[in-house]
Amino acid sequence: MPFASAEFHDLVRLVEEHPEWRAELRRLVLTDSLLALPEQVAELRVETERRFQELAAAQQRTNEQVASLTQQVAELTAAQCRTEEQMTGLAAAQRRTEEQVVQLIRVVQSLVINVGDLKGEVFERRYRDRAAFYLGRIVRRIHTLSTDELAARLDDAVDQGQLSIADKDEVMLADLVVRGHRRDDDTAVYLLVEISWTIGPYNVERAVERASLLSRLGVPVLPVVAGKAATEAAEQRRVSGRCGG
Numbered sequence: 001m002p003f004a005s006a007e008f009h010d011l012v013r014l015v016e017e018h019p020e021w022r023a024e025l026r027r028l029v030l031t032d033s034l035l036a037l038p039e040q041v042a043e044l045r046v047e048t049e050r051r052f053q054e055l056a057a058a059q060q061r062t063n064e065q066v067a068s069l070t071q072q073v074a075e076l077t078a079a080q081c082r083t084e085e086q087m088t089g090l091a092a093a094q095r096r097t098e099e100q101v102v103q104l105i106r107v108v109q110s111l112v113i114n115v116g117d118l119k120g121e122v123f124e125r126r127y128r129d130r131a132a133f134y135l136g137r138i139v140r141r142i143h144t145l146s147t148d149e150l151a152a153r154l155d156d157a158v159d160q161g162q163l164s165i166a167d168k169d170e171v172m173l174a175d176l177v178v179r180g181h182r183r184d185d186d187t188a189v190y191l192l193v194e195i196s197w198t199i200g201p202y203n204v205e206r207a208v209e210r211a212s213l214l215s216r217l218g219v220p221v222l223p224v225v226a227g228k229a230a231t232e233a234a235e236q237r238r239v240s241g242r243c244g245g
Contacts, residue, residue, distance in 0.1 A: 127176055
């Protein structure tokens with residue numbers, strides 16, 4: 001049955017006059033799907049709002065975690081800087097300590113040398129002052145040659161061509177030279193004595209060399225090394241004489 005325009009306008013007017021008819025009209029005109037659409041849209045809005053709130057909460061947690069991580073990174077960076085500064089300080093302190101240790105070693109070495117020299121000088125003076133006591137088992141009627149007396153005899157030997165100037169200088173470096181007579185046969189001899197707190201091979205070689213030079217004066221010379229102790233190498237290379245102590 002045809003539906004005239006006037007009738008449509010009449011229907012609109014009636015619907016406007018009776019709002020309660022609208023729901024029934026919608027039910028008749030619209031499909032079930034369209035009728036359910038407002039409810040679905042409302043549900044979708046609620047679900048969207050819920051998810052948005054979840055995302056907002058998740059974003060908030062992420063922001064907090066990022067902020068915490070940023071703070072931790074900043075703290076770690078600061079701690080790393082402090083560690084590097086401490087390591088730099090420790091390295092500098094280590095260098096200073098090493099320098100101090102090197103200086104201390106040098107001081108100790110210098111003290112050892114000085115003490116050794118002092119002990120040697122004291123020991124040498126003791127032998128010179130008490131030559132008859134220390135060397136009396138080798139010779140008797142001991143006479144210790146003074147530096148001037150030894151120099152005069154060596155000068156005579158140089159004048160006679162028995163020694164060179166260099167030979168004389170070498171003998172003058174001897175720690176002690178004494179004159180006496182051997183106890184076993186009363187032969188006149190010299191004792192050329194090298195004195196050291198600890199006798200080493202060098203002391204033995206030096207005593208033998210200088211005694212050989214002094215023997216050019218025509219009098220037998222016995223090389224003697226004297227000290228508190230002797231190294232094994234010195235004992236092996238000892239030629240003659242006696243190690244005093």
